[in-house]
Amino acid sequence: MKKILSVILALALMMTAVLAVADTSYTATVDSQIGGVGAVTVTVTLADDGSIAAVTVDECKDTPGICELPCEQLPAAMVAANSINVDTVAGATLTSNAILAGVKAALENGGVDTTALMEKKEIVVEKAADETLEADVVVIGAGGAGLAAAISAEQNGAKVIVVEKMPKVGGNTILAGGAVNAVEDRSEFAIKQNDSVYWHYWQTLNGGDWQGDPELVMTLVENAYDGIQWTKELGMEWLGEDAVFMVSGGLWPRAWKPAGMASAGFFETYGKYIDAHPETMNLMLNTKAEKILTDASGAACGIIATGETGNTITINAKSVVVATGGFAKNVALRQAYDSIWGILDEKVMSTNHEGATGDGVKMLQALNADFVQMGNIQLLPLGDPKTGSLSGNIEHGVDTRIFVNKSGLRYGNEAGRRDDMTRDLFAQEDAYMWIVMDSDTYPTGDEVNNFGETANQLVEAGRAVKADTLEELAEKMGVPAENLVATIAEYNRHCIGGDLENQPDEFGRTLFGPAIDNGPFYAGARVPTVHHTMGGVRIDTQCRVYNENGEIIENLYAAGEVTGGIHGSNRLGGNALADTIVFGRIAGESAALCK
Numbered sequence: 209m210k211k212i213l214s215v216i217l218a219l220a221l222m223m224t225a226v227l228a229v230a231d232t233s234y235t236a237t238v239d240s241q242i243g244g245v246g247a248v249t250v251t252v253t254l255a256d257d258g259s260i261a262a263v264t265v266d267e268c269k270d271t272p273g274i275c276e277l278p279c280e281q282l283p284a285a286m287v288a289a290n291s292i293n294v295d296t297v298a299g300a301t302l303t304s305n306a307i308l309a310g311v312k313a314a315l316e317n318g319g320v321d322t323t324a325l326m327e328k329k330e331i332v333v334e335k336a337a338d339e340t341l342e343a344d345v346v347v348i349g350a351g352g353a354g355l356a357a358a359i360s361a362e363q364n365g366a367k368v369i370v371v372e373k374m375p376k377v378g379g380n381t382i383l384a385g386g387a388v389n390a391v392e393d394r395s396e397f398a399i400k401q402n403d404s405v406y407w408h409y410w411q412t413l414n415g416g417d418w419q420g421d422p423e424l425v426m427t428l429v430e431n432a433y434d435g436i437q438w439t440k441e442l443g444m445e446w447l448g449e450d451a452v453f454m455v456s457g458g459l460w461p462r463a464w465k466p467a468g469m470a471s472a473g474f475f476e477t478y479g480k481y482i483d484a485h486p487e488t489m490n491l492m493l494n495t496k497a498e499k500i501l502t503d504a505s506g507a508a509c510g511i512i513a514t515g516e517t518g519n520t521i522t523i524n525a526k527s528v529v530v531a532t533g534g535f536a537k538n539v540a541l542r543q544a545y546d547s548i549w550g551i552l553d554e555k556v557m558s559t560n561h562e563g564a565t566g567d568g569v570k571m572l573q574a575l576n577a578d579f580v581q582m583g584n585i586q587l588l589p590l591g592d593p594k595t596g597s598l599s600g601n602i603e604h605g606v607d608t609r610i611f612v613n614k615s616g617l618r619y620g621n622e623a624g625r626r627d628d629m630t631r632d633l634f635a636q637e638d639a640y641m642w643i644v645m646d647s648d649t650y651p652t653g654d655e656v657n658n659f660g661e662t663a664n665q666l667v668e669a670g671r672a673v674k675a676d677t678l679e680e681l682a683e684k685m686g687v688p689a690e691n692l693v694a695t696i697a698e699y700n701r702h703c704i705g706g707d708l709e710n711q712p713d714e715f716g717r718t719l720f721g722p723a724i725d726n727g728p729f730y731a732g733a734r735v736p737t738v739h740h741t742m743g744g745v746r747i748d749t750q751c752r753v754y755n756e757n758g759e760i761i762e763n764l765y766a767a768g769e770v771t772g773g774i775h776g777s778n779r780l781g782g783n784a785l786a787d788t789i790v791f792g793r794i795a796g797e798s799a800a801l802c803k
Contacts, residue, residue, distance in 0.1 A: 348530050673730070
């Protein structure tokens with residue numbers, strides 16, 4: 209990480225020096241599929257000879273945790289190639305395209321002929337020498353589970369190398385809203401909420417149709433609260449227990465919320481720890497694991513990877529942790545395994561990052577590892593209609609909003625299971641719905657959602673609509689006003705103070721917060737999106753990997769979405785990040801202490 213920051217700083221200083229002699233700058237603001245209207249503002253400076261002297265991204269409203277990398281890398285690439293036709297950054301294609309379009313627009317608006325600058329120019333990178341490295345533990349994947357495992361291994365005395373094929377850390381974790389289900393039985397809050405570790409255990413098993421391994425589920429729920437405390441010890445800040453909420457599909461208000469911007473706090477925290485331990489931790493980005501090595505006895509003993517320049521990197525290690533995530537971005541794999549939906553072609557978008565392609569599955573299959581419940585693939589009804597991502601969602605918690613279809617009518621239980629909510633949405637016209645809420649959680653519009661975006665920003669970007677009255681809101685949504693008004697009036701009868709016993713909700717909802725009656729009102733469109741592949745390699749409570757004969761593959765461990773058997777047929781909202789912390793820590797400790 210320090211090396212990357214040093215390179216970025218050096219490039220920035222170079223561009224600053226060039227600016228001193230450059231003579232013409234051009235600026236443009238362009239839209240993007242994520243941030244909407246005016247999402248990206250760029251400035252490009254040409255030298256006297258017409259070459260690109262500097263490019264800066266002045267503002268980017270795209271998803272935090274995603275937009276930073278192209279904002280750093282693309283300007284340097286355009287200067288190096290003297291071209292505005294350079295490759296996009298993996299995992300940030302939409303932001304990359306917006307930046308490239310902005311540079312082109314800036315020049316053309318200024319009357320510059322961009323024909324020569326649009327020529328694709330190959331940047332020749334010298335292939336580095338092949339190398340062999342040594343470590344106690346090698347971790348494949350730098351998402352939430354991978355970095356938790358790496359730090360846990362280091363804390364247990366191991367020298368650790370982490371390899372990540374993407375140019376950045378984060379995986380799917382950094383795209384999540386940050387909610388972590390965790391219960392402390394003895395806390396006053398848990399008692400007040402009628403919550404307990406056992407209730408979390410029962411709901412996780414029942415919510416997954418009792419397909420989860422009871423021992424793995426108990427391990428998850430018993431260690432989740434301690435996982436929160438572990439991240440606090442590392443320096444991560446959380447909102448207090450009074451801010452615990454129910455995330456969509458969570459089935460109970462037990463989700464902790466980071467004090468910072470969604471899940472970015474995990475990686476700020478993990479990154480600081482890694483930077484503080486350079487002698488024992490090495491993070492290698494743009495490094496793709498290709499094969500897990502085994503010794504004569506069949507025990508894992510390292511990996512072979514491809515480096516950034518195409519060179520071969522062999523890492524010999526005492527143990528290996530696989531934390532490569534799921535395969536929701538691999539359409540062929542999800543269609544091959546899907547046993548629930550039958551419609552997971554390329555038309556169904558995904559919340560996942562571009563690297564979620566099942567690489568770990570392929571490497572583990574080569575070792576005849578055993579896989580469980582691979583057909584259990586979770587969809588959410590909460591995807592952005594243009595990108596499939598979770599960002600842009602106006603909701604804060606389940607109890608403050610409702611779902612309505614294109615007719616302005618409620619159609620299901622918004623506090624139910626994720627699979628049930630998604631099936632209900634598929635049954636609606638165009639599988640399209642609106643989340644509707646009032647200003648109870650957005651008193652000024654400058655308050656942020658679970659992804660660090662304000663309501664005002666979402667409205668400005670066209671990702672949400674806002675109105676002082678329900679009739680005006682209906683017009684902006686394009687739904688019949690009389691239906692929306694009647695729907696909300698009926699819903700409000702069940703809210704705080706309503707008589708649910710004698711007047712039950714027609715869709716079976718039992719969780720209600722304040723009535724939706726405090727304008728201005730908000731609405732945001734959502735569609736089904738592939739979210740989580742719940743099947744994966746078989747592990748035990750020590751995160752040891754098993755082969756098809758039911759035998760342990762020695763010195764091989766796995767954690768996170770690459771594993772199966774925890775969530776069953778339907779994962780509770782808020783359990784995934786708890787999974788990364790709990791089983792990441794266990795995998796790291798097991799890998800460090802193995803013989």
